[in-house]
Amino acid sequence: MTLGEPPVIVVPATPTSNGGLHVGHLAGPYLAADVYARYQRARGRFVLHTTCTDDSQSYVATRAAVLGVSPAELARDATARIGRAFTALGATVPGLPPIDETYRRTVLDHVSAQHRAGAFELRTVRFPYARRAGVCLYDAFVAGTCPTCLAQSSGGACEACGHPNNFDELLDPYYPLDPADEIEYREVEILVLPLERLRAQLTDYYARHTPRWRPNARDLITELMAGPLPDVPVTVPGDWGLPAPFAETPGQRLYPWIEAMPAVIYSTWWSAAQLGRPAERVDRLWLSDQEPTIVYFHGYDNVFHWGMLDLAMLLSHPRPYATPTVTVTNEFYELERSKFSTSRDHLVSATDLLDRVPRDLARFYLTLTAPEFQRTNFTEADLRHVVGTRLVRPWNRLAAALADLAVPDGTVLPVSTAGQDRARTVADRLGRHYRDDRFSPAGVADTIANQLERLARTGLDTENAADVLAQVQTLLAYAAPILIDVTDTLAGAGVPLRIDDRPTQKVTMFRLPTLPAASDQRPATAAGRVS
Incomplete structure (x- = not known):
């Protein structure tokens, strides 16, 4: 089957389905990705602007616990809200793909192929463990002090400095859902993806690509590459997320960040089908012989995961995948000089703002004030x-x-x-x-x-x-x-x-329609007035 011209695959970071999108999300990766996708289409390129919800993230489970609902119920509700925000923004994504059996098969086939190729290794590691809750702590289930910069941090990666912190690396750990719960450490045998084994391939990629990255993201990669590269969990003990398909780790879940790369491959396939360009294989458009231009949009706090781990997931796979061509990162957009946060309810809803302010005016302001190189305030x-x-x-x-x-x-x-x-x-x-x-x-x-x-x-x-x-x-x-x-x-x-x-x-000769004031939500017409 001939798929035609090489696509431009535009991927804004997969939104976590623990709530709707807020204004900080729009001013971060989502509006920038839409602007890029629209410009490339205007140049005559075939563009797949695609993303999908990140339902397996631990933040879904912790937020659901706070709200008193099941994680699955929260994910369904949040996905609908995220979809409405994309529609209100006018984003050119053809929809949010369903997290269905095809999604699960794509993810599990991807990691199973890596496993067969020897990409993963069995390790015994120490996890903090909340005794009263009986919960093994990772990512959103744990908070503490970042060992690299000493800022307050969740597990996985530090929002302040961007460095990863897995297993027992957080200092002064506690369980956010019950900070008084006693913490102990338990040894667990899990599968990991050892990034150090990929150092030569990562070094080569960064030498070719990071000179075009924004400075803070480029500097973080330089810092990470200067030291030993971490082992990233592939499986974790838990009860939320996809069951891991490996015999060595019975009863464990696939680490949610391991899902992200095959999730985006699935999302690309689904979006292409919506635009009339179906492929027999789900991963066809990501193969290197298709010569896609792949463009990532994500925040600085995701540089390790999107800029290193996802790259490692492509490089360590036995199939010859293309790698990202362009990576565009953003800093934090602040509300009242503090980071927007769904988990802390410190936000302005994207749909609420777009209900109050005409869409073109909101898009202009959020684009103009976007935190491209440093934090900005809304x-x-x-x-x-x-x-x-x-x-x-x-x-x-x-x-x-x-x-x-x-x-x-x-x-x-x-x-x-x-x-x-x-x-x-x-x-x-x-x-x-x-x-x-x-x-x-x-x-x-x-x-x-x-x-x-x-x-x-x-x-x-x-x-x-x-x-x-x-x-x-x-x-x-x-x-x-x-x-x-x-x-x-x-x-x-x-x-x-x-x-x-x-x-x-x-x-x-043509005339311009007038633009409404920011408080006047009425559509412009070509007759030189608002209707």
Whole structure:
């Protein structure tokens, strides 16, 4: 079967189904991934923008315990809420794939093949154990002090410094669901994935790819590679998650982070089928001979898992899988100068915000203030101020000037050489922020605002109308991955919003719809007013 052109596989981090998406999630990987996917589609690429819920995570079980519901019930409810948030955002994912028998078979077949190939080793390790609860502690089931940076941390990896901490490595451990429960240590025989065995392959990959990563993520990988690489659990004692299929570890569960890589492969297959591009094998599009461009979006706190463990899951598999081409990380987005957190109920719901604020305006602000290189802070008051001054006002001034222009709609106007040069400059200034080696949606949003302000100040008349319209049309094409609703309206009215290298030699007269205020949730129309 011929699958056609190589796909661009865009993978934002799999959302944990312990609650709905909050604004910090949107400003982190999910909006950035959608902007990237839309831009690549505008360039004519076949894009699979895909993710799936991470139902086996221990955070589902701990959150369910706090809420007094079963983990399965919480996962079902959270998945529906996550899906509604993606829809409200306008994300181009074709849906959230079901965590069904095909999903489970894909995951178990993947790890079983690794096991047969000798990728895993049996180890006896020490786990902290909550005596009263009778629970072996890992990831969300344990908290304590990070041995690397001394910050408060959960198990698995430290949010502050990004370093992993498995087994008995956390200092001062306690059981978050009952901090008074006495902790003891028990030896358990489990399977592990020894990352040190993959050092040469990891070194080669990072030498080729991390120079294009954002600095904090690149520095963390350098720190991790400077020391001994850890053994990562493949199985854990527990009662939530997929049963491990290995004879050596009866009754144990598959470690949830081991699921993530085959889960994404399954999600890609499912999404391709929704878009009319089915494959016989679930992993077909991830094979190296398909030459996919694979792009990851995730937070700094997941650099170890997405940037190292998932890579190791591909490198240690007997099938020849492609590896990620581009990795885009983000820092934490804060609410009132503290990290958004579902488990602590410190959040603004994504759907609630998008109910109150027109989608294009919310997308613009979250893109502009995204924590690409350092933590940034969200307040709704700042959203309304920034969007009003940097987007709505200059846009509507420009719309008013075009509305007053005495040129009939549909008139074809020749663009001067100077106008073509300026349109190319607009394209260059915006396009540079979409490049894989410097991808910055915040840079795109800032440039949109700067160009709007400049064009709104331009004295528009019949003499320069064509040159100004050529620049506006170019600006709209590059703004379309962010301002999805107003540009969809314009495209539907016949305004060509293409991204290519051809000069804009002529334009057809068009008007801009006005944008609503941030407090006015009404859709824009192509008639130059809101309906």
